[in-house]
Amino acid sequence: MTEAGSVLLEEAREVLRQCERLTGRALSLTRGEEACLRLAQDEAMLFQPVLDSLEALAVQYPLLEVQLSSA
Numbered sequence: 001m002t003e004a005g006s007v008l009l010e011e012a013r014e015v016l017r018q019c020e021r022l023t024g025r026a027l028s029l030t031r032g033e034e035a036c037l038r039l040a041q042d043e044a045m046l047f048q049p050v051l052d053s054l055e056a057l058a059v060q061y062p063l064l065e066v067q068l069s070s071a
Contacts, residue, residue, distance in 0.1 A: 036065040
């Protein structure tokens with residue numbers, strides 16, 4: 001395998017590991033296990049679109065704790 005191929009293979013393995021972690025977290029949420037989402041938002045950004053998204057998220061995942069801070 002070439003050096004470039006080896007680098008690509010390791011990156012692909014890392015992506016798969018991240019997918020597995022994400023799947024595990026999603027399963028925890030569906031089981032109602034306690035979870036927390038922490039978001040930091042730059043003060044220059046509009047807050048309303050974020051709040052609208054968080055409201056929709058709260059409907060889908062009512063047990064999810066959300067912590068929003070400005071950076």
